[in-house]
Amino acid sequence: MTETGRSIQGLLVLGASVLASLALIAVVVGISVGIGDLPIPLSTTFAAVTNRLGWTAVELNRIHETVIWDYRLSRALVASCCGAGLALSGAIMQSLLRNPLAEPYVLGISAGASTGAVAIVILGVGAGAVTLSVGAFAGAFAAFLFVALLSNGTRGGADRTILAGVAASQLFNAATSYVVTTSGNAQQARDVMFWLLGSFGGVRWPEFALVSVVVGFGLVICLFYARVLDTFAFGDESAAALGVDVGRTRIALFALTAVMTATIVSMVGTIGFVGLVVPHAARFVVGPLHVRLLPACAVLGAIFMVLADIASRALIPQQVLPIGVVTALVGVPVFSIILYRFQRAS
């Protein structure tokens, strides 16, 4: 086959997979919008969206339109962006640290975010001028900087980074527990607990604008680094021998995942397991090469998170389960299967 023939075929395959992925996400988001205490048919959702975009002018129930546009659609879209961002971050962490157990929070980001959140909610830092999200973001970044200093001050390798992350998590979790037990009342403790388990309640269009830009930007930069990430398969030294500036790559990608993860955590809390499990699942589907793995993670992560959000609202009528509970309830069995297969392979 000629070179151009092959690249045209490649472009077609690429275009088809991008379209199929977007269509799949759209369908899942549509289903998510339809499910709830007020069921809405898929066609109504579709019409409401096209109405808003000015393409159609279908007569719709005002309440339906409000529920779709002001509440459920933004929520489902935020969920998809968060799922994509967490799965991407997890995949990058697993590749850079060469550790199948690495996940987005391995650098202490969720622990830092929780400390930032309790500092705002319980200690009243910022005297009401600073929102919980800003506090959580600041805490998350403080934890990341702590890990970066501890592990990269002497150009540490993967093991050192993981240990620094464990130390940071312990430190910030202890700080959170200290504040909650010494200063908080029962209601505040419950609020923090609920926030930590994650929730898409209360996210609207401004949140979607922020998270979609951060994750979209993140995906583009990750794809830029896809080939570089492949060279890390045999370790840092091997990547360096292939001409990769290992130190700079690590810092750039750690910072990128930290921004994505901190944004997500500060918005919807600590949602576990997505960042750990989805990259493994994606690897089973498309293999270990990052040009395909990273987009696959983004798509699978988005779909998984929207489905988890549906489950969190539908499992128990009149009640919303914390999203972290649902992802773990689904994630643990999936992860068990992966572990089982891994055991057989080795």
Added chain:
Amino acid sequence: MSIRAENLVWRIGKKTIIDGVSLEVKPGLMLGLLGPNGSGKTSLLRLLAGLKRPQAGRITLDGQDLKGIDRRQIARRVAFVEQHATTNASLKVVDVVKLGRFPHRSMFSGWTLADDAAVAEALERAGMTQKRNDPWQSLSGGERQRTHIARALAQAPQELILDEPTNHLDIQHQISLMRLISSLSITSIIALHDLNHAAMFCDQLIIMQEGRVVTVGTPEEVMTEDLLKTVFRVDGRIEASPYHARPHIHFMR
């Protein structure tokens, strides 16, 4: 001269690992690096491959200081095969070999026919064409080493640096690997433990002890009973092999 090193010094903390090493490698030759454990072979190879910067001294590639050359530029002409580098990713042999094209591709350039040709030739050279679609995890030690060498060859290097590539291989694979490397027309620097293999295949030998170069020369010049005693601390007798004429060492019981 392809690679030249002048008075290299490298320390970890207070311990001096490489202590004033100078060497020159003529293009196209196979240079064997010998020495007891801890004599600094691996560290010297890392310095020569540009993976570590010496605290003193300099390394030049065709007269150009390694410090002034971009990492990627170095990787286009110097390939490095580490001691048993492995992965838990389920990469195929051909994927691993394709990594060797990384330094030759820019961020946005696609995969070209030239890349394909380089990979196919590297696989053929290393005798891994039949196994090109096998997963890494299913390979034996010898096949993994061959895959690494194919990856290094796909880099189209002028210098190939190998750190004890025959370790943990059975005798058949050791010999075939040494044959493969000596058949290449590029410069190769190879750390070895087996003195007889080194004497049999290498054009030149460098003997290291405690971070210094003890002696340099052809196997005939370097291999002496005195050297065996002072550097390697063994008793041995050396004779020219009646089969391949290179020095052959008999160790005493």
